[in-house]
Amino acid sequence: MSVHASWYLTLAAVLFSIGVVGLLVRRNVIVMFMCVELMLNAANLTFVTFARALDDVGGQVAVFFVLVVAAAEVVVGLGIIVAIYRRRVGATADDAHILKG
Amino acid sequence: MTPGAPALLAAATIPDALTFAVAAVICVAGALGVVLMRNPVHAALSLVMTLFGIAVLFVEENAEFLAAIQVIVYTGAIVVLFLFVIMLLGVDQKERVIADVFRGQRLVAVGIGLLVLAEVVLFSRTRWVTGARSVTGRLEGPGSNVAKLGRAVFTAYLVPFEVTSALLVLAVVGAVVLARRPSRTEPRWRSEPRPGPETGTPAGDGSAGGEAAGEAPAAGDAGDPRKEPEEVGSP
Numbered sequence: 001m002s003v004h005a006s007w008y009l010t011l012a013a014v015l016f017s018i019g020v021v022g023l024l025v026r027r028n029v030i031v032m033f034m035c036v037e038l039m040l041n042a043a044n045l046t047f048v049t050f051a052r053a054l055d056d057v058g059g060q061v062a063v064f065f066v067l068v069v070a071a072a073e074v075v076v077g078l079g080i081i082v083a084i085y086r087r088r089v090g091a092t093a094d095d096a097h098i099l100k101g
Numbered sequence: 102m103t104p105g106a107p108a109l110l111a112a113a114t115i116p117d118a119l120t121f122a123v124a125a126v127i128c129v130a131g132a133l134g135v136v137l138m139r140n141p142v143h144a145a146l147s148l149v150m151t152l153f154g155i156a157v158l159f160v161e162e163n164a165e166f167l168a169a170i171q172v173i174v175y176t177g178a179i180v181v182l183f184l185f186v187i188m189l190l191g192v193d194q195k196e197r198v199i200a201d202v203f204r205g206q207r208l209v210a211v212g213i214g215l216l217v218l219a220e221v222v223l224f225s226r227t228r229w230v231t232g233a234r235s236v237t238g239r240l241e242g243p244g245s246n247v248a249k250l251g252r253a254v255f256t257a258y259l260v261p262f263e264v265t266s267a268l269l270v271l272a273v274v275g276a277v278v279l280a281r282r283p284s285r286t287e288p289r290w291r292s293e294p295r296p297g298p299e300t301g302t303p304a305g306d307g308s309a310g311g312e313a314a315g316e317a318p319a320a321g322d323a324g325d326p327r328k329e330p331e332e333v334g335s336p
Contacts (some may be wrong), residue, residue: 002114002117002161002162003118005122007125010222011128012131012221012312013190013217013222014129014132014218014222015129015132015151016134016215017215018129018134018136018214020212020214021213021214022135024210025136025206025207025211030142030183033183034136035136038132038148041151041155041175041207044167044171048158048159048162048164050242051240052162052164054232054235055234055240056235056239057239057250058236058238058258060166060167060240060246060253061254062153063164064170065261065265067171067174068265069265069268070179071174071269072268072271074158074179075273076275076276076279077273077282078182078183078274078276079275080279081190082189082280090291097127
Protein backbone atom coordinates (compact mmCIF):
# COMPACT_ATOMS: atom_id res chain seq x y z
CA MET A 1 0.00 0.00 0.00
CA SER A 2 1.24 3.40 -0.87
CA VAL A 3 1.82 6.30 1.48
CA HIS A 4 -1.37 7.85 2.75
CA ALA A 5 -2.71 10.85 0.86
CA SER A 6 -2.54 13.19 3.82
CA TRP A 7 1.24 12.99 3.80
CA TYR A 8 1.34 14.15 0.22
CA LEU A 9 -1.08 16.94 1.01
CA THR A 10 1.03 18.04 3.94
CA LEU A 11 4.14 18.08 1.78
CA ALA A 12 2.28 20.12 -0.81
CA ALA A 13 1.22 22.54 1.91
CA VAL A 14 4.81 22.93 3.04
CA LEU A 15 6.00 23.59 -0.52
CA PHE A 16 3.21 26.08 -1.08
CA SER A 17 4.05 27.95 2.10
CA ILE A 18 7.73 28.13 1.20
CA GLY A 19 6.67 29.55 -2.15
CA VAL A 20 4.45 32.14 -0.46
CA VAL A 21 7.23 33.25 1.88
CA GLY A 22 9.70 33.43 -0.99
CA LEU A 23 7.33 35.52 -3.06
CA LEU A 24 6.90 37.94 -0.18
CA VAL A 25 10.52 38.09 0.91
CA ARG A 26 12.58 38.12 -2.26
CA ARG A 27 13.03 41.26 -4.33
CA ASN A 28 14.47 39.75 -7.49
CA VAL A 29 11.62 39.39 -9.97
CA ILE A 30 13.01 36.22 -11.53
CA VAL A 31 13.32 34.51 -8.16
CA MET A 32 9.79 35.64 -7.37
CA PHE A 33 8.72 33.89 -10.55
CA MET A 34 10.45 30.75 -9.40
CA CYS A 35 8.50 30.93 -6.17
CA VAL A 36 5.29 31.12 -8.18
CA GLU A 37 6.39 27.98 -9.99
CA LEU A 38 6.94 26.38 -6.61
CA MET A 39 3.37 27.17 -5.60
CA LEU A 40 2.03 25.84 -8.89
CA ASN A 41 3.90 22.61 -8.35
CA ALA A 42 2.53 22.26 -4.86
CA ALA A 43 -0.94 22.59 -6.36
CA ASN A 44 -0.03 19.99 -8.98
CA LEU A 45 1.02 17.59 -6.28
CA THR A 46 -2.32 18.14 -4.59
CA PHE A 47 -4.17 17.44 -7.83
CA VAL A 48 -2.33 14.19 -8.42
CA THR A 49 -2.85 13.13 -4.82
CA PHE A 50 -6.57 13.70 -5.04
CA ALA A 51 -6.68 11.93 -8.37
CA ARG A 52 -5.23 8.89 -6.66
CA ALA A 53 -7.35 9.18 -3.53
CA LEU A 54 -10.59 9.56 -5.47
CA ASP A 55 -9.56 7.24 -8.31
CA ASP A 56 -10.38 9.87 -10.89
CA VAL A 57 -8.58 10.89 -14.08
CA GLY A 58 -9.73 14.49 -13.75
CA GLY A 59 -7.02 15.39 -11.29
CA GLN A 60 -4.25 14.36 -13.62
CA VAL A 61 -5.87 16.18 -16.53
CA ALA A 62 -5.97 19.30 -14.37
CA VAL A 63 -2.22 19.02 -13.86
CA PHE A 64 -1.88 18.87 -17.61
CA PHE A 65 -3.67 22.20 -17.97
CA VAL A 66 -1.76 23.75 -15.09
CA LEU A 67 1.45 22.86 -16.90
CA VAL A 68 0.29 24.64 -20.04
CA VAL A 69 -0.80 27.70 -18.12
CA ALA A 70 2.50 27.77 -16.23
CA ALA A 71 4.45 27.63 -19.48
CA ALA A 72 2.42 30.47 -20.97
CA GLU A 73 2.77 32.49 -17.79
CA VAL A 74 6.53 32.07 -17.72
CA VAL A 75 6.86 33.11 -21.34
CA VAL A 76 4.84 36.29 -20.89
CA GLY A 77 6.37 37.07 -17.50
CA LEU A 78 9.92 36.76 -18.72
CA GLY A 79 8.99 38.90 -21.71
CA ILE A 80 7.81 41.58 -19.29
CA ILE A 81 11.03 41.30 -17.31
CA VAL A 82 13.10 41.69 -20.45
CA ALA A 83 11.00 44.72 -21.44
CA ILE A 84 11.52 46.29 -18.01
CA TYR A 85 15.22 45.57 -18.21
CA ARG A 86 15.50 47.36 -21.50
CA ARG A 87 14.36 50.59 -19.91
CA ARG A 88 16.20 50.45 -16.62
CA VAL A 89 18.96 48.41 -15.08
CA GLY A 90 17.72 46.36 -12.20
CA ALA A 91 15.37 43.47 -11.86
CA THR A 92 14.10 43.99 -8.36
CA ALA A 93 10.43 44.49 -7.80
CA ASP A 94 11.13 47.92 -6.30
CA ASP A 95 12.57 49.06 -9.60
CA ALA A 96 9.12 48.84 -11.11
CA HIS A 97 7.67 51.33 -8.65
CA ILE A 98 6.89 53.73 -11.49
CA LEU A 99 3.97 51.44 -12.23
CA LYS A 100 2.10 52.73 -9.23
CA GLY A 101 -0.75 55.07 -10.06
CA MET B 102 -11.56 11.25 11.96
CA THR B 103 -8.16 10.29 10.70
CA PRO B 104 -5.95 7.78 12.42
CA GLY B 105 -2.70 8.92 13.92
CA ALA B 106 0.20 9.82 11.70
CA PRO B 107 2.49 6.90 12.65
CA ALA B 108 -0.24 4.44 11.85
CA LEU B 109 -0.73 6.05 8.43
CA LEU B 110 2.93 5.82 7.58
CA ALA B 111 3.17 2.32 8.95
CA ALA B 112 0.39 1.22 6.63
CA ALA B 113 2.66 1.90 3.65
CA THR B 114 5.18 -0.63 2.52
CA ILE B 115 8.80 0.08 3.27
CA PRO B 116 9.90 1.02 -0.31
CA ASP B 117 6.94 3.34 -0.76
CA ALA B 118 7.53 5.06 2.54
CA LEU B 119 11.24 5.35 1.84
CA THR B 120 10.67 6.78 -1.64
CA PHE B 121 8.22 9.31 -0.30
CA ALA B 122 10.54 10.36 2.51
CA VAL B 123 13.57 10.83 0.27
CA ALA B 124 11.60 12.69 -2.41
CA ALA B 125 9.96 14.88 0.22
CA VAL B 126 13.31 15.82 1.70
CA ILE B 127 14.62 16.64 -1.78
CA CYS B 128 11.57 18.76 -2.54
CA VAL B 129 11.72 20.75 0.68
CA ALA B 130 15.47 21.25 0.45
CA GLY B 131 15.13 22.52 -3.10
CA ALA B 132 12.28 24.83 -2.17
CA LEU B 133 14.28 26.28 0.70
CA GLY B 134 17.17 26.71 -1.71
CA VAL B 135 14.98 28.73 -4.08
CA VAL B 136 14.04 31.09 -1.29
CA LEU B 137 17.36 31.33 0.50
CA MET B 138 19.97 31.28 -2.28
CA ARG B 139 21.33 34.74 -3.02
CA ASN B 140 22.41 33.92 -6.57
CA PRO B 141 19.48 33.51 -8.99
CA VAL B 142 21.33 30.79 -10.91
CA HIS B 143 21.62 28.73 -7.73
CA ALA B 144 17.95 29.37 -7.05
CA ALA B 145 17.08 28.05 -10.51
CA LEU B 146 19.13 24.92 -9.91
CA SER B 147 17.40 24.41 -6.57
CA LEU B 148 14.12 24.71 -8.43
CA VAL B 149 15.25 21.86 -10.68
CA MET B 150 15.84 19.80 -7.56
CA THR B 151 12.34 20.43 -6.29
CA LEU B 152 10.73 19.71 -9.65
CA PHE B 153 12.63 16.47 -9.93
CA GLY B 154 11.51 15.40 -6.48
CA ILE B 155 7.94 16.15 -7.44
CA ALA B 156 8.38 14.04 -10.57
CA VAL B 157 9.49 11.16 -8.36
CA LEU B 158 6.38 11.64 -6.26
CA PHE B 159 4.28 11.58 -9.44
CA VAL B 160 5.73 8.21 -10.33
CA GLU B 161 5.03 7.05 -6.81
CA GLU B 162 1.40 8.08 -7.28
CA ASN B 163 0.99 6.20 -10.57
CA ALA B 164 1.09 9.31 -12.75
CA GLU B 165 3.85 8.19 -15.07
CA PHE B 166 2.94 10.42 -17.98
CA LEU B 167 2.81 13.51 -15.80
CA ALA B 168 6.17 12.62 -14.30
CA ALA B 169 7.71 12.50 -17.75
CA ILE B 170 6.02 15.75 -18.72
CA GLN B 171 7.19 17.32 -15.49
CA VAL B 172 10.80 16.53 -16.26
CA ILE B 173 10.58 17.45 -19.94
CA VAL B 174 8.53 20.63 -19.71
CA TYR B 175 9.48 22.02 -16.33
CA THR B 176 13.11 21.17 -15.90
CA GLY B 177 13.75 20.94 -19.61
CA ALA B 178 12.00 24.03 -20.86
CA ILE B 179 10.83 26.35 -18.14
CA VAL B 180 13.92 26.32 -15.95
CA VAL B 181 16.12 26.59 -19.02
CA LEU B 182 14.06 29.62 -20.00
CA PHE B 183 14.69 31.07 -16.55
CA LEU B 184 18.40 30.43 -16.85
CA PHE B 185 18.40 31.88 -20.33
CA VAL B 186 16.86 35.13 -19.13
CA ILE B 187 19.18 35.25 -16.14
CA MET B 188 22.22 34.88 -18.35
CA LEU B 189 20.86 37.21 -21.02
CA LEU B 190 20.17 40.04 -18.62
CA GLY B 191 23.11 39.43 -16.35
CA VAL B 192 20.90 39.30 -13.32
CA ASP B 193 23.25 36.94 -11.61
CA GLN B 194 24.77 39.64 -9.48
CA LYS B 195 23.91 39.86 -5.84
CA GLU B 196 20.45 41.01 -5.02
CA ARG B 197 20.72 44.52 -3.68
CA VAL B 198 18.39 44.86 -0.79
CA ILE B 199 17.98 48.54 -0.14
CA ALA B 200 15.41 48.42 2.59
CA ASP B 201 12.21 46.70 3.36
CA VAL B 202 9.22 48.48 1.93
CA PHE B 203 7.82 48.73 5.40
CA ARG B 204 9.31 47.85 8.75
CA GLY B 205 9.41 44.20 9.61
CA GLN B 206 8.31 43.05 6.19
CA ARG B 207 10.22 39.80 6.40
CA LEU B 208 8.75 38.92 9.76
CA VAL B 209 5.27 39.59 8.46
CA ALA B 210 6.03 37.48 5.39
CA VAL B 211 7.19 34.56 7.49
CA GLY B 212 4.14 34.97 9.69
CA ILE B 213 1.84 34.88 6.68
CA GLY B 214 3.67 31.82 5.40
CA LEU B 215 3.19 30.02 8.70
CA LEU B 216 -0.46 31.01 8.68
CA VAL B 217 -0.94 29.57 5.19
CA LEU B 218 0.91 26.44 6.23
CA ALA B 219 -1.21 25.96 9.33
CA GLU B 220 -4.39 26.53 7.38
CA VAL B 221 -3.59 24.16 4.54
CA VAL B 222 -2.22 21.49 6.85
CA LEU B 223 -5.31 21.75 9.00
CA PHE B 224 -7.55 21.18 6.02
CA SER B 225 -5.41 18.44 4.59
CA ARG B 226 -5.27 16.56 7.88
CA THR B 227 -8.91 16.73 8.73
CA ARG B 228 -10.97 16.74 5.55
CA TRP B 229 -8.69 15.22 3.02
CA VAL B 230 -11.02 13.26 0.80
CA THR B 231 -14.41 14.62 -0.01
CA GLY B 232 -16.39 14.40 -3.18
CA ALA B 233 -17.58 11.78 -5.58
CA ARG B 234 -15.23 9.07 -6.75
CA SER B 235 -14.34 8.36 -10.37
CA VAL B 236 -16.52 11.02 -11.99
CA THR B 237 -14.67 11.44 -15.28
CA GLY B 238 -13.18 7.99 -15.36
CA ARG B 239 -11.32 5.45 -13.33
CA LEU B 240 -7.64 5.82 -12.80
CA GLU B 241 -6.98 2.29 -11.63
CA GLY B 242 -7.83 -0.80 -13.55
CA PRO B 243 -6.60 -2.12 -16.89
CA GLY B 244 -4.99 0.11 -19.47
CA SER B 245 -2.04 2.44 -19.37
CA ASN B 246 -1.95 5.80 -17.67
CA VAL B 247 -1.31 7.60 -20.95
CA ALA B 248 -4.31 6.00 -22.64
CA LYS B 249 -6.68 6.99 -19.86
CA LEU B 250 -5.32 10.49 -19.74
CA GLY B 251 -5.56 10.88 -23.49
CA ARG B 252 -9.10 9.59 -23.57
CA ALA B 253 -10.15 12.03 -20.86
CA VAL B 254 -8.45 14.98 -22.55
CA PHE B 255 -10.08 14.33 -25.90
CA THR B 256 -13.56 13.52 -24.63
CA ALA B 257 -14.58 15.07 -21.35
CA TYR B 258 -12.01 17.86 -21.41
CA LEU B 259 -12.07 18.68 -25.10
CA VAL B 260 -13.24 22.28 -24.73
CA PRO B 261 -10.60 23.20 -22.11
CA PHE B 262 -8.04 21.55 -24.36
CA GLU B 263 -9.01 23.77 -27.28
CA VAL B 264 -9.01 26.83 -25.04
CA THR B 265 -5.51 25.84 -24.02
CA SER B 266 -4.36 26.06 -27.60
CA ALA B 267 -5.78 29.57 -27.81
CA LEU B 268 -3.92 30.42 -24.62
CA LEU B 269 -0.67 29.19 -26.09
CA VAL B 270 -1.13 31.28 -29.22
CA LEU B 271 -1.89 34.30 -27.06
CA ALA B 272 1.23 33.69 -25.00
CA VAL B 273 3.40 33.46 -28.09
CA VAL B 274 1.96 36.66 -29.54
CA GLY B 275 2.30 38.40 -26.19
CA ALA B 276 5.91 37.34 -25.80
CA VAL B 277 6.76 38.55 -29.29
CA VAL B 278 5.06 41.91 -28.70
CA LEU B 279 6.71 42.37 -25.32
CA ALA B 280 10.19 41.37 -26.38
CA ARG B 281 10.12 43.30 -29.64
CA ARG B 282 12.45 46.26 -29.88
CA PRO B 283 10.48 49.50 -29.63
CA SER B 284 9.77 51.01 -33.02
CA ARG B 285 12.11 53.70 -34.25
CA THR B 286 9.60 56.52 -34.03
CA GLU B 287 8.65 55.87 -30.42
CA PRO B 288 11.58 57.09 -28.30
CA ARG B 289 11.68 60.60 -29.73
CA TRP B 290 12.87 62.03 -26.45
CA ARG B 291 15.84 59.73 -26.58
CA SER B 292 16.91 60.62 -30.10
CA GLU B 293 17.19 64.37 -29.47
CA PRO B 294 20.69 64.52 -27.97
CA ARG B 295 21.99 62.14 -30.60
CA PRO B 296 23.71 64.73 -32.93
CA GLY B 297 26.22 65.57 -30.19
CA PRO B 298 27.64 62.10 -29.80
CA GLU B 299 27.41 61.48 -33.52
CA THR B 300 29.70 64.38 -34.35
CA GLY B 301 32.00 63.10 -31.67
CA THR B 302 32.15 59.60 -33.03
CA PRO B 303 34.62 60.11 -35.91
CA ALA B 304 37.15 61.53 -33.48
CA GLY B 305 36.51 58.62 -31.18
CA ASP B 306 36.94 56.22 -34.05
CA GLY B 307 40.14 57.90 -35.04
CA SER B 308 41.60 57.67 -31.60
CA ALA B 309 40.48 54.08 -31.30
CA GLY B 310 42.07 53.37 -34.67
CA GLY B 311 45.26 55.00 -33.49
CA GLU B 312 45.24 52.85 -30.41
CA ALA B 313 44.67 49.78 -32.50
CA ALA B 314 47.48 50.80 -34.80
CA GLY B 315 49.71 51.37 -31.82
CA GLU B 316 48.82 48.04 -30.38
CA ALA B 317 49.09 46.20 -33.64
CA PRO B 318 52.91 46.02 -33.86
CA ALA B 319 53.06 44.52 -30.41
CA ALA B 320 50.44 41.97 -31.39
CA GLY B 321 52.09 41.55 -34.78
CA ASP B 322 55.10 39.96 -33.15
CA ALA B 323 52.90 37.12 -32.05
CA GLY B 324 51.45 36.56 -35.47
CA ASP B 325 49.38 37.76 -38.43
CA PRO B 326 51.47 40.63 -39.78
CA ARG B 327 49.20 40.90 -42.83
CA LYS B 328 46.44 42.56 -40.83
CA GLU B 329 48.62 45.41 -39.71
CA PRO B 330 48.81 47.63 -42.82
CA GLU B 331 45.06 47.35 -43.36
CA GLU B 332 44.33 48.72 -39.95
CA VAL B 333 46.80 51.54 -40.32
CA GLY B 334 45.47 52.43 -43.73
CA SER B 335 41.77 52.43 -42.84
CA PRO B 336 41.62 55.70 -40.83
